[in-house]
Amino acid sequence: PRADGSAERPFQIALIPGDGIGKEVAPEGVRVVEAAARRHGIHLRFTEIGWASCDHWRAHGTMMPADWKAQLQGMDALFFGAVGWPADVPDHVSLWGSLLQFRREFDQYVNLRPVRLFDGVPCPLAGRQPGDIDYLIVRENTEGEYTNIGGTMWPGTEREVVLQQSVFSRRGTDRVLKYAFELAASRPRHKLTVATKSNGMAVSMPWWDSRADAMAADYPQIAVDKQHIDILSARFVLQPDRFDVVVASNLFGDILSDLGPASVGTIGIAPSANLNPERSFPSLFEPVHGSAPDIHGKGIANPIAMIWSGAMMLDFLTDGTGAGRAAHDDIVRAIEGVLREGPRTPDLGGRASTSELGRAVAERL
Ligand code: GGG
Numbered sequence: 001p002r003a004d005g006s007a008e009r010p011f012q013i014a015l016i017p018g019d020g021i022g023k024e025v026a027p028e029g030v031r032v033v034e035a036a037a038r039r040h041g042i043h044l045r046f047t048e049i050g051w052a053s054c055d056h057w058r059a060h061g062t063m064m065p066a067d068w069k070a071q072l073q074g075m076d077a078l079f080f081g082a083v084g085w086p087a088d089v090p091d092h093v094s095l096w097g098s099l100l101q102f103r104r105e106f107d108q109y110v111n112l113r114p115v116r117l118f119d120g121v122p123c124p125l126a127g128r129q130p131g132d133i134d135y136l137i138v139r140e141n142t143e144g145e146y147t148n149i150g151g152t153m154w155p156g157t158e159r160e161v162v163l164q165q166s167v168f169s170r171r172g173t174d175r176v177l178k179y180a181f182e183l184a185a186s187r188p189r190h191k192l193t194v195a196t197k198s199n200g201m202a203v204s205m206p207w208w209d210s211r212a213d214a215m216a217a218d219y220p221q222i223a224v225d226k227q228h229i230d231i232l233s234a235r236f237v238l239q240p241d242r243f244d245v246v247v248a249s250n251l252f253g254d255i256l257s258d259l260g261p262a263s264v265g266t267i268g269i270a271p272s273a274n275l276n277p278e279r280s281f282p283s284l285f286e287p288v289h290g291s292a293p294d295i296h297g298k299g300i301a302n303p304i305a306m307i308w309s310g311a312m313m314l315d316f317l318t319d320g321t322g323a324g325r326a327a328h329d330d331i332v333r334a335i336e337g338v339l340r341e342g343p344r345t346p347d348l349g350g351r352a353s354t355s356e357l358g359r360a361v362a363e364r365l
Contacts, residue, residue: 009043010043010044010045011042011043011044011045011076011077011317012045012047012074012075012076012077013044013045013046013047013075013076013077013078013079013313014046014047014049014072014075014077014078014079014282015030015046015047015048015049015079016048016049016051016052016053016078016079016080016081017048017053017081018052018053018080018081018082018083018098018291019053019054019055019081019082019083019084019085019094019291020082020084020085020290020291020292020293020296021081021082021289021291021292021295021296021301021354022080022081022082022083022291023081024296024299024301024303024354025081025082025287025301025302025303025305025306025354026079026081026306027355027358028303028306028307028354028355028357028358028361029079029303029306029307029309029310029358030046030079030310031358031359031362032307032310032331032334032358032361032362032365033079033307033310033311033313033314033331034046035362035365036311036314036327036328036330036331036365037314037327039327039330039365040323040324040326040327040330041323042314042317042318042323042324042327046079047075049071051063051064051065051068052064052068052080052083052097052098052099052102053083053098054083054084054085054086054088054089054094057089057093057094057097058088058089062097063083063089063093063094063097063098064097064098064101068101069105072282075282076282076317077282077283077284077285077313077316077317078102078106078282078283078284078285079284079285079286079309079310079313080099080102080284080285080286081286081287081291081306082286082287082289082290082291082292083095083098083099083290083291084290084291085290085291085293085296086293087293096148099284099286100146102274102284103141103142103274103284104142105281106276106281106282106283106284107142107276107278107280107281108141108142108274108275108276108281108283108284109140109141109142109172109175109176109275109276109277110138110139110140110141110176110179110273110274110275110276110277111137111138111139111140111141111253111257111272111273111274111275112136112137112138112139112272112273112275112312113136113137113138113139113253113257113260113270113271113272113273113288114134114135114136114137114270114271114308115133115134115135115136115137115240115257115260115261115264115270116130116133116134116264117129117130117131117132117133117134117240117264117265118130118264118265118269118335118336118339118340119336119339119340120339120340120341120342120344120348121264121265121266121269121339121348122265122348122349123263123264123265124263124265125237125240125263125264128240128241128264132240132241133240133241133264135240135243135244135245135246135260136183136187136244136245136246137246137247137248137253137256137257137260138176138179138180138183138245138246138247138248138253139248139249139250139252139253139254139256139257140172140173140176140247140248140249140250140253141176141250141253141274142172142250143166143167143168143169143172143250144166144167144168144172144249144250144251145166145249145250145251145252146250146251147164147165147166147167149164149165149167150162150163150164150165151163166204168204168207168208168249170211173208173211174211174215176247177194177211177212177215177247178215179277180192180245180247181215181216181218181219181222183245184219184222184244184245185219185221185222187244187245189244190221190222190223190244191222191223191225191243191244191245192222192223192224192225192244192245192246192247193224193225193226193227193232193243193244193245193246193247194208194209194212194224194225194226194227194246194247194248195227195229195232195246195247195248195249195252195253195256196208196209196226196227196228196229197228197229197230197252198226198228199228208249209226212224212226212247229248229252229255229256232246232256233255233256233259236256236259236260236263237259237263240260240263240264257270257272257288258270258288261288265348266302266347266348267288267289267305268289268301268302268304268305268345268347268348269302269304269305269308269335269339270287270288270289270305270308271285271286271287271288271305271306271308271309271311271312272285272286272287272288272309272312273285273309273312273313273316274286275316283313283316285309285310285312285313285316286306286309287305287306287309288305289305295346299353299354299355300345300346300353300354301345301354302345302347302348302354302357303345303354303355303357303358303361304335304338304339304357304361307331307335307358307361308331308332308335310331311327311328311331311332311335312328314327314328314331315327315328330365331361331365333364334361334362334364334365335361337364338357338360338361338364342360343356343357343360344357345357
C-alpha cells in the first residue's frame, strides 16, 4: 500500500550502481529488497541507470547526461551504490558531478545514518555489548562546508592563496535541526547532541549553536548537549553509549558517520538515507561507504550497508507504516541473524563473498 493510497502503481526506483564496489553490492540490495517487498505485497519496479559513474565520464566527459533530471522524472526513490574511482576522474569531479547533484537538486537536506553494535560483529571497543550502542546521526546534506565557492589567487606562485567558503543559511540550518529535534522527541531517551566547533570556527558555529538553543526552547523534554567536534569524536570511541541522536553540519556529519560505524566494527554495514522529508522530490538511499578501490573486483565487499539502506527505502516509501515498516523490520532481523551466525565477508573476519552474504540475508526473510 502506498502512503498516497494508490496501491496499484508500483514504486519506481532508479537503481544507480555507480562505481567500484557499488556495482557489486547493488544487485544484493535489489535481491533482498525485492524479496522483502514481495512478501509484504509492495510493488516495486527498478530501472537500472549506468550514468552517475566514472564510466559515463570516460565515455562522455560528464558524470551524468544533461537531461538527467528529466530521465528521473516519475521516480519515487534512488537506490545508489557508490561513486568515485578510478583515479583518472578526480574525486571532486565524480562527487560534484553525481551524488551532490542529487542531494542538492532533490533537496535531500537530511542524511540519516544509523549506528548500531550488532551481536557477532567484532567491536574494537572493549566491554561493549549489543544494545549499548544504538544512535542516529543526522547530517545536514545540502550546504555547510560542502561548497564549490572559493578561488585561488596567484596560483603556482609562493604567494598562492586558496579560499573555500562555507554556507550556513537560517532555512537550511533550522530545517535540519527541526528534523533532529523531532527525531529525538520520538525516541525514548529524548536526547540530542549538537556537533559544533564554536571555539575555533568563530562565525558559523556560535551561530549554529544559537539556532539550536532557540529551537531547544520548543522542546523542553529533550536534553540537549552541545559538544565540540574534537571531543565528540573522542567520545564516539570512549563513551558511545551516551549518544542517541546526533545532529551535525555536512562535513562534521560525514566524518562522524564513518567514525561511528568503524568504532563498532565495520563501515561495511552502515546505511544512509538522503531524505527530502516533504517528499517533493525523490529521496536517495545508499551505503555510507564509498567505491572501495582496494577491494573492487574481488567480490568480497560486504553488501549489508546496501541492503540495510534498501530497508530504510521501503520504510520511507510507505511512510513508516504497515507493509513497508514490516518489510524493513524483516530485513533488519535477517541482517541481525547473518551477523550473528554468518556467513561473514572478510571485513567481519570471514571468507564469504558478496553474493553469498546477500543470498544468506534473503534466505532468512
Ligand atoms: N555510497 C556513498 C559514496 O559513494 N560516497 C562517496 C563519498 O565520498 N561521499 C562523500 C559524501 O557522502 O559526502
